[in-house]
Amino acid sequence: TNRTFTMIKPDAVEAGNIGNILKMITDGGFKIVAMKLTHLSETDAKKFYAVHAARPFYGELVEFMSRGPIVAAILEKENAVEDFRALIGATNPAEAAEGTIRKAYAKSIGENAVHGSDSDENAAIEAAFHFAGREIF
Numbered sequence: 001t002n003r004t005f006t007m008i009k010p011d012a013v014e015a016g017n018i019g020n021i022l023k024m025i026t027d028g029g030f031k032i033v034a035m036k037l038t039h040l041s042e043t044d045a046k047k048f049y050a051v052h053a054a055r056p057f058y059g060e061l062v063e064f065m066s067r068g069p070i071v072a073a074i075l076e077k078e079n080a081v082e083d084f085r086a087l088i089g090a091t092n093p094a095e096a097a098e099g100t101i102r103k104a105y106a107k108s109i110g111e112n113a114v115h116g117s118d119s120d121e122n123a124a125i126e127a128a129f130h131f132a133g134r135e136i137f
Ligand code: GTP
Pocket: 052, 057, 060, 061, 090, 091, 109, 110, 111, 112, 114, 115, 116, 117, 118
């Protein structure tokens, strides 16, 4: 058993898809061990996505991720990081497989509904960015 970190991004919260996405997550065998409705300030979004700072879409990404509330959560499952990346689908929803969260709810390569950590190491860093120990069960 291990853990990954996810965010339901502002586009999906705005569209009223929190419940639909949480259902896909729990139906996919993930247990929610931490969760909150929260918000990334511009400074937070810059820090969270610092790894993408050199990319041409960085400014757009920071503006998008800070424009409204998000749901942050920690998910538990065997092989959590890899299995969750499979459940969310390709970054670009046009390339996302049938049955994935992004196929169902993402609007574009930028506004793509959900985040999933890309390694165990980053999952731990991202979880600690959002949650205090007492909020994790
Ligand atoms: P995350 O789970 O959110 O990290 O997505 P990912 O791992 O599938 O993609 P990546 O880490 O490469 O990019 C992070 C985020 O930047 C994406 O999820 C998009 O929201 C955004 N992004 C990536 N490529 C583009 C792009 O070409 N244009 C725009 N506007 N945003 C992009």
